[in-house]
Amino acid sequence: MSLLQVRDLAVHFGGVKAVDGVSFDVEAGEVFTIVGPNGAGKSTIFNLISRFYEPSAGRIVFDGRDITRLQAHEIAPLGIARTFQNIELFDHSTVLANLLVGRHTARRTAWWQDVLFLPAVRRAEVEDRRIVEEVIDFLELQPYRNKLIAGLPYGVRKVVEIARALALRPKLILLDEPASGLSVEETQDMAFWIEDMQKDMGLTVLMVEHDMNLVSRVSTRVLAMANGQPLALGTPAEVQKDPAVIEAYLGTGHAGKGQTGKGQTGGEAHA
Numbered sequence: 120m121s122l123l124q125v126r127d128l129a130v131h132f133g134g135v136k137a138v139d140g141v142s143f144d145v146e147a148g149e150v151f152t153i154v155g156p157n158g159a160g161k162s163t164i165f166n167l168i169s170r171f172y173e174p175s176a177g178r179i180v181f182d183g184r185d186i187t188r189l190q191a192h193e194i195a196p197l198g199i200a201r202t203f204q205n206i207e208l209f210d211h212s213t214v215l216a217n218l219l220v221g222r223h224t225a226r227r228t229a230w231w232q233d234v235l236f237l238p239a240v241r242r243a244e245v246e247d248r249r250i251v252e253e254v255i256d257f258l259e260l261q262p263y264r265n266k267l268i269a270g271l272p273y274g275v276r277k278v279v280e281i282a283r284a285l286a287l288r289p290k291l292i293l294l295d296e297p298a299s300g301l302s303v304e305e306t307q308d309m310a311f312w313i314e315d316m317q318k319d320m321g322l323t324v325l326m327v328e329h330d331m332n333l334v335s336r337v338s339t340r341v342l343a344m345a346n347g348q349p350l351a352l353g354t355p356a357e358v359q360k361d362p363a364v365i366e367a368y369l370g371t372g373h374a375g376k377g378q379t380g381k382g383q384t385g386g387e388a389h390a
């Protein structure tokens with residue numbers, strides 16, 4: 120069975136059909152990427168899977184469990200972690216503190232156990248530290264571990280956001296535009312991190328991304344969307360060749376690598 124099954128998913132905001140009948144499966148171990156122009160509904164799908172939005176219709180099944188109606192706080196313990204398009208870290212805390220807070224919110228000890236600092240809490244704290252240090256090593260964040268987020272270069276903050284998600288030990292990580300705002304070199308580094316997450320950690324990655332160089336390099340499969348609806352699903356090469364995709368947002372005759380989904384819509388270039 121696929122790790123994630125999305126079936127006939129829809130959400131309407133007033134008259135706007137932000138997501139309108141989208142189905143796809145994400146297999147364990149793959150990097151599955153959703154692409155599409157501004158307003159296609161990509162982030163909305165993330166917000167539906169993270170349970171920030173209530174679907175108008177459809178079903179989401181993760182690891183054999185129907186999560187369509189769960190609360191947002193119930194998602195991380197099941198093994199889904201995410202990053203955000205606009206980095207959401209505590210700017211005036213250190214990298215280490217941000218990662219520990221991330222783990223703390225996912226901890227299963229009760230508040231009264233925390234207050235009494237019972238052995239279960241002490242064990243959990245030791246375990247939190249161990250996992251956080253592992254992630255810091257994995258993403259080569261040692262030089263920054265005691266630095267405040269506010270003073271870090273943007274590219275490092277993007278990696279810290281991924282680190283915070285990884286510290287939750289997810290089975291599935293949702294990366295919302297991991298390359299946005301990064302330089303060409305930083306985007307290449309990001310590609311390495313995504314490949315390492317998939318190959319070394321055995322993680323499944325669901326990503327929204329505009330940079331087609333990154334998408335082509337790391338994705339197993341790509342879902343192209345426009346106006347809340349699916350346009351094409353296949354390997355990066357198949358999707359980039361698809362006439363409906365070229366028509367919708369790569370720009371007819373300009374479907375080469377490196378084109379961004381925002382190219383035709385006047386959005387910012389990312390690479």
Ligand SMILES: Nc1ncnc2c1ncn2[C@@H]1O[C@H](COP(=O)(O)OP(=O)(O)OP(=O)(O)O)[C@@H](O)[C@H]1O
Nearest residue numbers: 132135136137155156157158159160161162163164
């Ligand atoms: N909470 C909301 N309330 C009303 N409309 C919304 C809401 N969230 C998303 N939308 C609308 O749904 C549509 C899809 O938005 P979404 O952010 O998912 O697009 P996207 O593909 O992620 O675009 P981008 O590449 O610009 O991030 C847009 O028309 C957007 O304005």
